[in-house]
Ligand SMILES: Nc1ncnc2c1ncn2[C@@H]1O[C@H](COP(=O)(O)OP(=O)(O)OP(=O)(O)O)[C@@H](O)[C@H]1O
C-alpha cells in the first residue's frame with residue numbers, strides 16, 4: 001500500500017480556487033456546446049437522447065465536484081456514535097444508479113460488530129462515494145466482477161476497503177492521483193481523491209492508501225480512528 005502525505009497551504013487553496021473556476025467554466029462551455037448541437041438536431045430522437053445524456057453526465061459531475069468543494073470549505077462537524085456501515089450503505093445507495101447503468105454489481109461485506117466512531121458524517125460519506133464511483137468507473141467495460149466494499153476493525157481503527165478489477169493504475173499516474181484536478185477521465189474534475197485525502201487525513205487523523213496491480217485490480221483503503 002502507498003501512504004499519501006497531506007499538505008495544504010494558502011497557495012494550494014488559491015490555486016485550487018483558480019483551477020476550480022477554470023474547470024467549472026470548461027464544463028459549462030461543454031454543456032452550452034451540447035445544448036446548441038441538441039437544438040440543431042431536434043428532428044432525430046436518437047441523437048437528442050445521446051446529447052441529453054451527455055449534458056446530464058457533465059452536470060452530475062459538476063454537482064459532485066461542488067459537493068466535494070462544499071465539504072472541503074466547511075468546518076467538519078464531528079458526531080459521536082456514528083456507524084460507519086450505515087454511511088457505506090448511504091454511499092452505495094447514492095452510486096447505485098451509476099452501477100446499474102453500467103450493468104455492474106456492488107457487493108457490501110460489512111463487519112456487523114464494527115464499533116462506532118466520532119466523525120463528520122457528510123465528509124466521510126463523500127469519501128465513500130468518491131472511492132466507490134472511481135471503482136465503478138475503472139471497472140466499466142473492463143470486468144463484470146462486482147465492486148466490493150469491505151468494513152473491518154483493525155486495532156484502534158475502522159478500515160474500509162473498496163476493491164475493483166479492471167485496468168490497474170499505471171506507474172506514472174500513481175504519483176499524481178491525489179493532486180487536485182489530476183484526472184485521466186474526459187469529464188473528471190480530478191477532485192475526488194484530493195478532497196477524500198483532506199477529509200480523511202486532515203479532518204479525521206486517519207489514513208488513506210492504495211494498491212494496484214495487473215491481477216489484483218485496485219484497492220483503496222481508508223482507516224479512521226475508533227471512538228475511545
Ligand atoms: N479505482 C481506480 N482504478 C483506476 N484508476 C483510478 C481509480 N481511482 C482513481 N483512479 C485514477 O485517479 C485519478 C484521480 O481520481 P479522482 O477521483 O481524484 O478524479 P476523477 O475520478 O478523475 O474525477 P472526479 O472524481 O472528480 O469525477 C482518476 O482520473 C484515475 O486515473
Ligand SMILES: [Mg+2]
Pocket residue numbers: 130133134188192193
Ligand atoms: Mg473520482
